[in-house]
């Protein structure tokens with residue numbers, strides 16, 4: 538079976554390529570970076586899919602600059618909403634399974650929700666994004682859901698892996714440059730690790746599942762907790778000061794709480810969920826130089 542990978546150059550896309558290099562299966566992965574196939578180019582996308590006749594299309598392509606999305610609204614919408622809607626239509630027309638990724642940032646993220654939903658938002662919790670990136674991702678999800686696509690939507694949060702830039706690699710860089718860092722301690726959630734997201738997705742595909750699932754690690758922490766744990770684990774001598782969100786102003790608002798509930802995915806055979814610090818320790822080991 539041909540499996541098309543869109544957005545192959547991003548952090549999740551590259552993890553998928555590693556997975557397929559290692560994997561024992563009879564499928565052919567056809568990876569496309571943004572330069573090889575721009576998903577906003579409607580006719581090119583359709584021609585390519587019609588020609589390849591894939592069994593599965595994994596969409597890792599996205600506009601992921603949360604602050605940038607507030608200003609580059611049209612582009613963020615074209616990539617995260619319009620192009621995803623067309624993938625949904627093509628999936629319906631050509632019969633491939635569409636795997637799509639979305640975000641914890643679709644949820645309202647109210648501070649009070651932390652007490653009300655200590656295990657996180659469930660898949661069917663009403664969306665109400667606090668920023669434009671979240672809105673575009675919600676629109677993309679909805680377009681897939683309402684299309685006739687056989688689909689899997691995995692919502693993930695605080696994605697970290699060995700490839701590309703993420704909070705862990707940013708902290709490691711800043712920790713080597715500065716003596717003191719300020720990190721927000723009033724935004725709660727949990728990291729998703731790219732290797733685990735790929736593993737979960739594969740299990741869902743193998744099980745023939747469809748619909749929306751949450752894939753993240755176990756636990757509820759703040760970005761400050763995550764930063765502290767990175768420096769402790771790596772024995773890096775840097776002072777991390779916990780600060781409220783107001784002390785670290787960003788163009789886009791961030792949710793105060795965006796924990797994803799993983800009960801649903803845990804009911805699928807093989808979809809175990811690891812503690813966040815276990816995933817972090819593995820990632821830091823992989824990132825060692």
Ligand SMILES: NC(=O)C1=CN([C@@H]2O[C@H](COP(=O)(O)OP(=O)(O)OC[C@H]3O[C@@H](n4cnc5c(N)ncnc54)[C@H](OP(=O)(O)O)[C@@H]3O)[C@@H](O)[C@H]2O)C=CC1
Pocket residue numbers: 543544545546547548549550570571572574575576577596597598599600601616638639640641674692693694695696697701
């Ligand atoms: N990063 C995170 O913290 C989180 C990510 N997610 C979601 O997970 C998915 C993967 O994210 P992640 O791997 O981190 O994202 P990255 O930003 O690392 O990768 C996204 C990739 O999409 C490509 N891309 C952008 N626009 C287009 C386009 N028009 N056509 C084709 N490719 C395009 C980018 O290429 P180029 O660099 O050349 O523009 C890049 O390689 C996304 O759906 C994202 O919304 C969800 C929660 C958290």
Ligand SMILES: Cc1cn([C@H]2C[C@H](O)[C@@H](COP(=O)(O)OP(=O)(O)O[C@H]3O[C@@H](C)C(=O)[C@@H](O)[C@H]3O)O2)c(=O)[nH]c1=O
Pocket residue numbers: 601602603639640641642693694695696703704707711718719720721724760785787791
């Ligand atoms: C670098 C830095 C960030 N922060 C804060 C800013 C922000 O609130 C939080 C995380 O920073 P980031 O820039 O990594 O956050 P952000 O870009 O909002 O990360 C998000 O990306 C998108 C794509 C998603 O879908 C989300 O799940 C989430 O991972 O930490 C500090 O407090 N101190 C710092 O030194």
